[in-house]
Amino acid sequence: MIPITEVADGIFKIGPLDTRNNGATPWTAPFLVVGKERAAILEPGEKGQADELLQAIGGRGDPELKIDLNRIAYLIPTHIHLHHIAGANILLERCPNAKVACHQRGAPHLAEPTRLNESTLQVWGQDSGCPQIAPIPENRIIALAGGEVLDLGGRELEIIETVGHAPHHIAVFDRLTKTLFTGDSAGAFHLGPGGRRARPDILPPLFDVDRAVDSVRRMRALKARRIFVFGWNAASYTPNQTLRWAEKDYRAVEKICLEGMQKKLPAVKIAQKVEEYYDSVGRIQGHGEDESVPREQRSRGPIGMYAYIKRKYPDLELPK
Numbered sequence: 001m002i003p004i005t006e007v008a009d010g011i012f013k014i015g016p017l018d019t020r021n022n023g024a025t026p027w028t029a030p031f032l033v034v035g036k037e038r039a040a041i042l043e044p045g046e047k048g049q050a051d052e053l054l055q056a057i058g059g060r061g062d063p064e065l066k067i068d069l070n071r072i073a074y075l076i077p078t079h080i081h082l083h084h085i086a087g088a089n090i091l092l093e094r095c096p097n098a099k100v101a102c103h104q105r106g107a108p109h110l111a112e113p114t115r116l117n118e119s120t121l122q123v124w125g126q127d128s129g130c131p132q133i134a135p136i137p138e139n140r141i142i143a144l145a146g147g148e149v150l151d152l153g154g155r156e157l158e159i160i161e162t163v164g165h166a167p168h169h170i171a172v173f174d175r176l177t178k179t180l181f182t183g184d185s186a187g188a189f190h191l192g193p194g195g196r197r198a199r200p201d202i203l204p205p206l207f208d209v210d211r212a213v214d215s216v217r218r219m220r221a222l223k224a225r226r227i228f229v230f231g232w233n234a235a236s237y238t239p240n241q242t243l244r245w246a247e248k249d250y251r252a253v254e255k256i257c258l259e260g261m262q263k264k265l266p267a268v269k270i271a272q273k274v275e276e277y278y279d280s281v282g283r284i285q286g287h288g289e290d291e292s293v294p295r296e297q298r299s300r301g302p303i304g305m306y307a308y309i310k311r312k313y314p315d316l317e318l319p320k
């Protein structure tokens, strides 16, 4: 039986489900949000999860949901990094009325995913079980700019543009229960009850710290009652605390990286200073981190932050 948790009225966490890839995100939990007429799947996840997700929705989960797949109107990835959406091809086939609703900058890359697949392979590596996606028909994609409201019948999902982690990132706010789904825009982690502070996800090459902080502030203004970040899609702290920490951590890591690049420190030294910062504020954990592996081997360093600083200060060199 697939574990299902009703985390708020009509919002169900499915799993976490095994993604069956290389372990970069070994377990993640999609959410099902159910309205009177329609339902939405948030963070649909990878191909390896799609079958179990559909089974759980259809009634083979615990507790039994028995939601008619015809009622699924939206698949909403917070962004199109493929471990959030690579299962879409399977889900769209089995949910005939569903459309993928994503940021307008991501939409063209789902319709024509050659570049998305290639860049994912580059980042994840060839033999990593890297997620890939087949083209999604344009008539099954809804391009969002932020500010839209998706009506599920008696419940509305508000789309908040939260770029920074990626230039095509959104958060989703359930107005009925004031539940906020932040994707990767306020840290990401593997976190069960009693878990730890989320680690800012600053790996993507197009990471932008100023925009990430703006997004965090916009999310704080919503005064959410509960918050879910990607990974196990749970947070053990209040929305306000989680979002304050996200801003503080973004700025602290920016400062460490900028100083390190100005002093021309080697990448491994800067990464070590970042880890020391994470330790100093309590142990921070990223999603999918294997604690049996020594830290310096686990961490690729804050490479998205380096790239961002390089764009802002072209005279500085990327750490080696």
Ligand SMILES: [Zn+2]
Residues within 6 Å of the ligand: 079, 081, 165, 166, 184
């Ligand atoms: Zn991401």
